[in-house]
Amino acid sequence: MTEVLTETAAGSRWCATMPLAEAESQRLAALYRYGVLETGAEPAFDAITELAACICGTQASLISLVDRDRLWFKARTGFDGDCDCDSAPRTHAPCAQVIELAGDRPLQADPAGDPRFAAHPALGAAGGWRLYAGAPLVTPQGWAVGSLCVLDRASRSLSSRQQQALRLLAAQAVAQLELRRANALLDLQGNTDEVTGLWNRSAFERRLAQEWARWSRHGGSLALLAIDLDHFKHFNDVHGHSLGDEALQQAARGLEGELRGHDVLAHCGAGEFSVLMPSTDPGGALAVAERMRSALAALPWAVEPLTASIGVAVAAHGADVEPSALSRRAHRGLTHAKAQGRNCVELCLE
Known part of the structure; x- marks a missing residue:
């Protein structure tokens, strides 16, 4: 004691x-x-x-x-x-x-x-x-x-x-x-997304820079997820921005339910979210991403079902020289996930 x-x-x-x-x-x-x-x-x-x-x-x-x-x-x-x-x-x-x-x-x-x-x-x-x-x-x-x-x-x-x-x-x-x-x-207060209550893009990028500095000094692992709600623009066009905002709020709560206390979730615009996961290796990042994808698919959506495509990247010494390189790889993984038919997870290694 x-x-x-x-x-x-x-x-x-x-x-x-x-x-x-x-x-x-x-x-x-x-x-x-x-x-x-x-x-x-x-x-x-x-x-x-x-x-x-x-x-x-x-x-x-x-x-x-x-x-x-x-x-x-x-x-x-x-x-x-x-x-x-x-x-x-x-x-x-x-x-x-x-x-x-x-x-x-x-x-x-x-x-x-x-x-x-x-x-x-x-x-x-x-x-x-x-x-x-x-x-x-x-x-x-x-x-x-x-x-x-x-x-x-x-x-x-x-x-x-x-x-x-x-x-x-x-x-x-x-x-x-x-x-x-x-x-x-x-x-x-100035870095919070008004619709979802999550961090916005600028706040997320600053936190990414901080975690990147920590990872560069002390090693370990650092993962980044790029998430995009499938066909969200079409959803907004058909149902209007009010219901679109409600869908974003529902998606945010669904994603938060799969995170650990020190993970960082941000709404970065339209139907796009980003997740920063310190001390997470590729296997762990893929497992979390798959849980997120499944959680979103299983939500009781009010108007029509929404799914998500997710790109995964993990920082690698020698391959990544700045945090933007990690973000680019996560978005390449997201592009691959969309090309595979959406509603799936893709890890981008390079």
């Missing part, structure tokens, strides 16, 4: 307990809601690490977000050429210990001499760091999603005032994450 520190509406704090696996799942969900992983440098976060290093008198500072099995650095100061990576393993990381403790005082340790952290390739003995001090980044709901830390190669400790300053700056980092998320939600 683990304790979760939660703020009430009145501002008081209380502890709840839940199984470790459930707590970690909810903590990761809180992190992912910020949509900040794999994003570029931002002055507000860079300024926080600069201030932390200056106030604490240390050589370096990091804003580290703790993902499932890695640390991802949103901002860093003072590393020069010592650390040109944007992530590091979570195992043996002092930042991971910070979120587990999530106490009122920063964690302080000598990474080179502390057996818990000495083996970490970036923050342990290999980096030559003799001081690590980290304060947790705790969301308003009580989830510790990362840390603001300072590091120094001199063996020393922070004063009580420096520790307090580090905690306050960590709170400012969370405030920036909250502001960033609020702005993203406002942006989303």
Whole structure:
């Protein structure tokens, strides 16, 4: 079991307990809601690490977000050429210990001499760091999603005032994450398709670029589906746009029912939908596409039945150099599906 520190509406704090696996799942969900992983440098976060290093008198500072099995650095100061990576393993990381403790005082340790952290390739003995001090980044709901830390190669400790300053700056980092998320939600209002409530084409293309960057760095698999309702223009011409909009809404709900929580579905115009599926190989993508095709064919359509043709593409290192290449292959698969008589799924490998 683990304790979760939660703020009430009145501002008081209380502890709840839940199984470790459930707590970690909810903590990761809180992190992912910020949509900040794999994003570029931002002055507000860079300024926080600069201030932390200056106030604490240390050589370096990091804003580290703790993902499932890695640390991802949103901002860093003072590393020069010592650390040109944007992530590091979570195992043996002092930042991971910070979120587990999530106490009122920063964690302080000598990474080179502390057996818990000495083996970490970036923050342990290999980096030559003799001081690590980290304060947790705790969301308003009580989830510790990362840390603001300072590091120094001199063996020393922070004063009580420096520790307090580090905690306050960590709170400012969370405030920036909250502001960033609020702005993203406002942006989303302008990126939502009015008919279906799904993402529109421009929002989908931005998300594709983000997932592409993640896939390019860390590998795995990334699938894209191009879906087109068969003869939808004829449907609109015969039954009118009002019933056409109702059909699009019904199709959207049918497609959503076959998706996982982190898949992305967008209405990209007329009868066309797109689906982005991280961590999905060709076999998995084909299986989902076939379920979608079957689900749409089985819907209780109000006027007349509609079916869909679906093109499938999966990103391949060496073959795809930009996200538009993946989209083009998915649409070639869609063209092949239509040529086969429609109401079918085709995988395009090249």
